[in-house]
Amino acid sequence: MPRTFEARNRVAIAGYAQSPITRHAGCSLGALTLETARRAIGDAGLRVDEVDGFVTATLFPTSGAHALSDGTSLVSANWLAEHLGVNPRYAAGFQGMGQLPGAVAMAVNAVASGAADYVLVHRALHNPQGSYHGNPMIEARGDQQWTAPQGFFGPVAMIALAYNEYLQRFGAEREAMAVVVEEARKNGSRIPWSHWYEKPLTTEEYLGAPMINDPICRFDCDIPVDGVAAFVFTSAERARDLPHRPVYVSGFASGFPVRRRLPLHWPLDDIMEVGAETARRLWEATGIGPGDVDLPQVYDGFSPFVYLWMESLGFCPVGEAHRFVRDGGIDSDRAGALPVLSGGGALGNGRMHGVPQMLECYLQLSQRAGARQRADASVALACHSSPHLGGVVVYSAEP
Amino acid sequence: MTGITRPVPVPDEVSAPFWEAAGRHVLTLARCARCGAFTHPPDAVCRGCGSADPGFEFVEVDGAGTVRSWTVMRQSFLPGFDDDVPFVLVDVELAAAPGIRLIGRLLDGPGAPLRTGRSVTLAFEDLGPGLAVPAFELAPAGEG
Numbered sequence: 001m002p003r004t005f006e007a008r009n010r011v012a013i014a015g016y017a018q019s020p021i022t023r024h025a026g027c028s029l030g031a032l033t034l035e036t037a038r039r040a041i042g043d044a045g046l047r048v049d050e051v052d053g054f055v056t057a058t059l060f061p062t063s064g065a066h067a068l069s070d071g072t073s074l075v076s077a078n079w080l081a082e083h084l085g086v087n088p089r090y091a092a093g094f095q096g097m098g099q100l101p102g103a104v105a106m107a108v109n110a111v112a113s114g115a116a117d118y119v120l121v122h123r124a125l126h127n128p129q130g131s132y133h134g135n136p137m138i139e140a141r142g143d144q145q146w147t148a149p150q151g152f153f154g155p156v157a158m159i160a161l162a163y164n165e166y167l168q169r170f171g172a173e174r175e176a177m178a179v180v181v182e183e184a185r186k187n188g189s190r191i192p193w194s195h196w197y198e199k200p201l202t203t204e205e206y207l208g209a210p211m212i213n214d215p216i217c218r219f220d221c222d223i224p225v226d227g228v229a230a231f232v233f234t235s236a237e238r239a240r241d242l243p244h245r246p247v248y249v250s251g252f253a254s255g256f257p258v259r260r261r262l263p264l265h266w267p268l269d270d271i272m273e274v275g276a277e278t279a280r281r282l283w284e285a286t287g288i289g290p291g292d293v294d295l296p297q298v299y300d301g302f303s304p305f306v307y308l309w310m311e312s313l314g315f316c317p318v319g320e321a322h323r324f325v326r327d328g329g330i331d332s333d334r335a336g337a338l339p340v341l342s343g344g345g346a347l348g349n350g351r352m353h354g355v356p357q358m359l360e361c362y363l364q365l366s367q368r369a370g371a372r373q374r375a376d377a378s379v380a381l382a383c384h385s386s387p388h389l390g391g392v393v394v395y396s397a398e399p
Numbered sequence: 400m401t402g403i404t405r406p407v408p409v410p411d412e413v414s415a416p417f418w419e420a421a422g423r424h425v426l427t428l429a430r431c432a433r434c435g436a437f438t439h440p441p442d443a444v445c446r447g448c449g450s451a452d453p454g455f456e457f458v459e460v461d462g463a464g465t466v467r468s469w470t471v472m473r474q475s476f477l478p479g480f481d482d483d484v485p486f487v488l489v490d491v492e493l494a495a496a497p498g499i500r501l502i503g504r505l506l507d508g509p510g511a512p513l514r515t516g517r518s519v520t521l522a523f524e525d526l527g528p529g530l531a532v533p534a535f536e537l538a539p540a541g542e543g
Binding site for chain 2: 063139141157168
């Protein structure tokens, strides 16, 4: 018997807020989070003292040696509740990868179980001064001893190995990825809060950018930013009494590889094998298939994730995503295409770790996307991280 | 370790035999005393049989293998590599331990003709007295 999600469409998003996404906010991350949280609560038609649940994930996705400080480089659920003056019934942090889908799953479970009535999910991302990933390590201890002495370190080299494996195996070319990055930047250029607002990218700029770790160039990586987003979750019944059209959570899935690997070694087969299981769980939980999704928002913190998510979720055959995008398959302005980056993604907004994907699902399904509003989108999904470690959430405009 | 400006491995109570052997240019892998499976990097638990008391023994293995992927490092986020870039890192599956993959420098340099499936042999980068890290070299032509 399929494991259908028992709380399918019983919990909804009732409101949101998104801060400007900038290289450096000009105020502390805590202050930006507080302001964004208050706006989200107000947007949902609620008072701060009605919010009784707080969930986030605090991962600061740097390989650098930056200080971890609550309210400055990260903002925990407890920090936010405390600074809003709320003593919550439920406050929790998601510890795994796929931070935003994981936090959404915890919020949905909290509402569905009655642990809290109104749960605020926030994600606060910080861009520290200095090199984002640079690390002055000269002694490689623990896990790092197996790879740092060889010079293998940081997420760019991590994705470079997986992406090169993809290019070699499927005969793909970097010119196809230019289409992906341009699509993200085109859509991001239309979003006023994006770091890349009114700044699309040309093919020439993409192909002319210097490599960092071949075959990854600068524009294959999202840019580090300061930014915060917050969403209010409540039951479907309560959401229907609030000002905005509810967007329902139909289900979610995640996965994790069990094979032992070197730190940050993500072989293509690991990604695709576990990704296929994540997809199977998602369709089983939600009772739908890839053909039912009008608006899939795939993760793109590094551009190759676009191919890997599209293929893992069955939007195109394995090994075919590079051809699919070259044939105009993801052009959000083309009727009949699959608009997988219509919200601009991370490449078109900044390093917001799955927020642009989730926000696009919410804005389109609640009919709040303004000039970017798409017709006929009723089922959407938002991915984050890699298919073998991350997560994905399906949203519906209808209960 | 005066004079070494890039990260050096700091052996711990589990990994010490690995680095001691590497210093002699010998590659070893942790083998479970219960089931004989290799686990790399060594872990609290054997990934073959699940034993939480794997009694790992570091046994010498042949470091020959095939290239599964590679990257040219034109920028490093670690100290001490500025004079080395660009350098090549290869992702190698060991013939002697199928499924086990190591990442190391390809000493042939960034101009070397690479493709997936290319055969490589084990080499070492000497970082200091008794201190070496596993690396690779292209196997002579004709060996894949």
